[in-house]
Amino acid sequence: MPEDHDAxxxxxxxxxxxxxxxxxxxxxxRALRELGVAVVAADIDAEAVAVVAAETGSTAVRLDVGxxxxxxxxxxxxxxxxxxxxxxxxxxxxxxxDESLPVLxxxxxxxxxxxxxxxDGVVLGARAVLDHMATTGFGDIIVTASIxxxxxxxxxxxxxxxxxxxxxxxxxxxxxxxxxxxxxxLAISAVxxxxxxxxxxxxxxxxxxxxxxxxxxxxxxxxxxxxxxxTERRNGAQWVLWPGLPADEYSWNDPxxxxxxxxxxxxx
Numbered sequence: 001m002p003e004d005h006d007a008x009x010x011x012x013x014x015x016x017x018x019x020x021x022x023x024x025x026x027x028x029x030r031a032l033r034e035l036g037v038a039v040v041a042a043d044i045d046a047e048a049v050a051v052v053a054a055e056t057g058s059t060a061v062r063l064d065v066g067x068x069x070x071x072x073x074x075x076x077x078x079x080x081x082x083x084x085x086x087x088x089x090x091x092x093x094x095x096x097x098d099e100s101l102p103v104l105x106x107x108x109x110x111x112x113x114x115x116x117x118x119x120d121g122v123v124l125g126a127r128a129v130l131d132h133m134a135t136t137g138f139g140d141i142i143v144t145a146s147i148x149x150x151x152x153x154x155x156x157x158x159x160x161x162x163x164x165x166x167x168x169x170x171x172x173x174x175x176x177x178x179x180x181x182x183x184x185x186l187a188i189s190a191v192x193x194x195x196x197x198x199x200x201x202x203x204x205x206x207x208x209x210x211x212x213x214x215x216x217x218x219x220x221x222x223x224x225x226x227x228x229x230x231t232e233r234r235n236g237a238q239w240v241l242w243p244g245l246p247a248d249e250y251s252w253n254d255p256x257x258x259x260x261x262x263x264x265x266x267x268x
Contacts, residue, residue, distance in 0.1 A: 018121065
């Protein structure tokens with residue numbers, strides 16, 4: 001990937017940020033606007049995202065990220081984009097009966113909803129913006145994953161499932177870019193924070209985390225790493241954030257690396 005000075009200047013770029021109505025999405029919107037990037041701030045909560053847009057000078061749109069028609073409309077009306085921050089996410093949060101295994105309290109509707117937001121929202125969002133990026137030969141996609149996409153998360157296995165899925169998607173799509181017959185200057189990466197102080201974690205869970213001696217990351221700290229990922233453009237990277245440690249790219253120790261034939265594998 002080229003150095004940052006070879007990329008278009010921030011002020012000439014256009015971004016979409018999902019889940020922009022709160023938390024990491026709000027912080028990412030603010031950080032990009034401070035760099036001069038034109039931002040479309042998207043969220044299913046129209047009122048919340050309107051407030052963020054007014055505060056940051058961005059454009060607000062209501063978007064259900066699991067709706068492909070909604071994505072098509074946003075790109076047609078407000079695109080194209082050469083930056084996509086696919087950040088929208090939800091957790092199942094305490095849906096199990098007391099002292100039972102986690103998935104036993106997860107009904108079909110909530111299961112389908114978390115899959116729609118956390119997995120479909122990433123795949124549909126990437127598909128919606130990739131056409132322009134591939135045509136122009138340039139773009140950046142950042143996916144908000146989680147440390148739960150790299151290690152087990154016993155309290156919420158379905159959330160862990162969705163984050164493992166998007167980490168695998170990022171790695172595989174990045175490999176597809178690297179293996180493409182015609183060079184494309186796309187950088188696709190995932191940001192994998194530990195516990196962050198956002199609405200995705202309920203108050204009771206936050207209390208348990210702090211009582212255990214763990215620190216909650218600020219949304220601004222996560223957004224700062226997103227900007228670093230956009231600057232350094234390490235295709236296929238998973239950026240790990242943990243309180244007290246420097247943010248860095250996750251290193252896989254994969255015993256099957258190199259076993260797939262050229263064109264099917266990539267840097268697995």
